[in-house]
Amino acid sequence: MxxxxxxxxxxxxxxxxxxxxxxxxxxxxxxxxxxxxxxxxxxxxxxxxxxxxxxxxxRGHAVVLLPYDPKLDQVVMVEQFRLGALETSSNPWLLELVAGMIEPGETAEDVARRESIEEAGLTVGQVEFICSYLPSAGGCSERISLYVGAIDSRNAGGIHGLDYEHEDIKVHCYSRQQALKLLEDGKIDNAASIIGLQWLAMNHQRIRDLWLSSNG
The missing domain is CATH 2.30.18 (TATA box binding Protein, subunit D; domain 2)
Structure with a gap:
């Protein structure tokens, strides 16, 4: 052979x-x-x-959370500067999902809940695991775990982040249709957000029915 x-x-x-x-x-x-x-x-x-x-x-391993409001059918995304996008993106301030690194002693779900508060000021209710993947296995050991979490988007907005981590994060709230249009138009170009929103396009009715019924 x-x-x-x-x-x-x-x-x-x-x-x-x-x-x-x-x-x-x-x-x-x-x-x-x-x-x-x-x-x-x-x-x-x-x-x-x-x-x-x-x-x-x-660089360790990361968790990404798609904050989704099942009642209003809305998605919360965050915008922040990313050095890695400076040379190849039209704008290095990227629209992303909530994300953070796993610290010692934390579970992936712990990180999703912690980062949702730190980056977006949102408390997460129910969560569902979406997938785990290697973003660039040819040269990086990082594995990303992606979740969707139920949130109340009615008061979502503002500037968030931790000063000691030099975070300057602006929160945006979109209807599901608006978020998917941004994806379709190429305004969202980072892998975790693309995967998460594509998953939502296929699963939004199931997850809405599940979460709304469980909350009475």
Whole structure:
């Protein structure tokens, strides 16, 4: 078999045990970490790859919350400056969902509830897990857990965030249709928000029925 030959998915049974870490070095240790790996792994055609060098960006793991008001059918989003968008987005102030990093001792749901208060001033009621995904597995270890949470959007708005984290966050409240139009028009270009809003487009009726019925 050559590298160009296809392999049936049922024949692919590699696991983490099919990777050999030869060495690990800490290349940078600041707000984030950068680790340098020497490694090799098994090949689909058989045998092992040669030893290669790979750098891995270590920033921890994050939680994203889609704040949704089932009564008013509204979505709350936050706007803040993002350095990573400076060169490739038309505007580095991005419309996003609530998000934060998992701290020691916290569950993902703990983070969703904490960040909703810190970033948007919203208390979350019921929550439902949407998905967990790797945003850029080629060079970053971060895994994101995405949730939807029931909120009351009637008083949503204002400026929020923690001063010591240099957060300056503006809260926006949109109808579901408005939020999906922003997505359709390319005004929302970060992965977690795209995934969350697409999920809402497919599941809004089910989640509304569930949450409204459970609240009498």
């Amino acid at each position: 050559t590298k160009g030959d296809s392999v049936s998915p049922c024949e692919q049974s590699f696991t983490a045990s099919d990777v050999e870490i030869v060495s690990t070095d800490l290349a940078y240790n600041g707000f984030f970490q950068l680790k340098k790996y020497q490694l090799r792994h098994r090949l689909f055609a058989g045998g092992w790859s040669s030893v290669m060098t790979r750098e891995l960006f270590e």
